[in-house]
Amino acid sequence: MPLKLYFNYFSEPSRAVLIFLKVNNIEHIAQEIKLDGEHKKPEYTSINPFQKVPCLKDGDFIVRESISAAKYIASKCKTADHWYPKDLERRTRVDEYLDWQHMNTRTIGNKAFYTKVLAPWFTSKPVDTQQLQVDLEAVAVCYRQIENNFLGDSSFLCGEEISLADIFAACEIVQTTVCGDTLGQHPKLQSWIHRVQQKLSPYFDEIHKPLLNSYKE
Ligand SMILES: N[C@@H](CCC(=O)N[C@@H](CS)C(=O)NCC(=O)O)C(=O)O
Structure with missing residues (x-):
């Protein structure tokens, strides 16, 4: 199952994680979450109770902080060492x-x-x-x-x-x-x-x- 990233284009940490996935050619699904209220709806809150983007989902495992998510991707997907x-x-x-x-x-x-x-x-x-x-x-x-x-x-x-x-x-x-x-x-x-x-x-x-x-x- 590909990694799923919940993100928004106007969110700096969202863009960072999305760019990292793309530049490493990692298969993923990117779902935009609108920050005009969609991030506070029950559907997204059940994924990220902090009601923030980005959020990374790998099967049942959810990472709710951008930097933790990027490090998780680096280890899990064995990205280039640099x-x-x-x-x-x-x-x-x-x-x-x-x-x-x-x-x-x-x-x-x-x-x-x-x-x-x-x-x-x-x-x-x-x-x-x-x-x-x-x-x-x-x-x-x-x-x-x-x-x-x-x-x-x-x-x-x-x-x-x-x-x-x-x-x-x-x-x-x-x-x-x-x-x-x-x-x-x-x-x-x-x-x-x-x-x-x-x-x-x-x-x-x-x-x-x-x-x-x-x-x-
Ligand atoms: N420490 C979090 C911060 C995430 C964050 O602040 N996201 C902002 C967008 S850049 C957000 O979702 N804001 C919506 C809100 O606060 O209502 C991370 O780096 O993932």
Whole structure:
């Protein structure tokens, strides 16, 4: 039975897991769950009581966290070693980014996306430009930390080969580009994202199309 991924195109971790499945040519069924309420209906809640996407189902086994799901896929489907290396130190570097990003790339980027896109949509009020500026400054600090503490002089976040860390990071970072020119002051990140995009071609662009077509100004 193929793996089943419940996902949404506007969800960064959903896109990361979907891209990982596709770039590894893993047989799967991808079912889009609308975030306008479908994720809270009993049918989906019985699969993921946290009412979030993504969620991975492998037969009766359900994984409700994106990073756990990606690691599960890497082990179960024996993907190429560079995605999630067996070598302890290399693997720990990948884990380190994946642990760090929850309260950094993800939380900080989400805040800017909320201010720019979601708050005006929920409240029908114009964008709070002062708040957005504060949020974008926090994004810039976070991106400098990624450049200095993860990317350094390497081609990818955890060394010379692409890993799960790059997929998750790139999906978060692309989402902030709809909030402003978040990459303008970060040429190193721009070049890195270009490399990631090429490695994940054509899936990276394909899976980001709904987001970028909806919000890019
Ligand atoms: N820690 C979870 C976070 C998942 C998450 O926050 N998903 C968001 C979309 S990106 C969601 O489903 N939001 C719906 C809601 O909160 O109502 C993971 O990485 O899988």
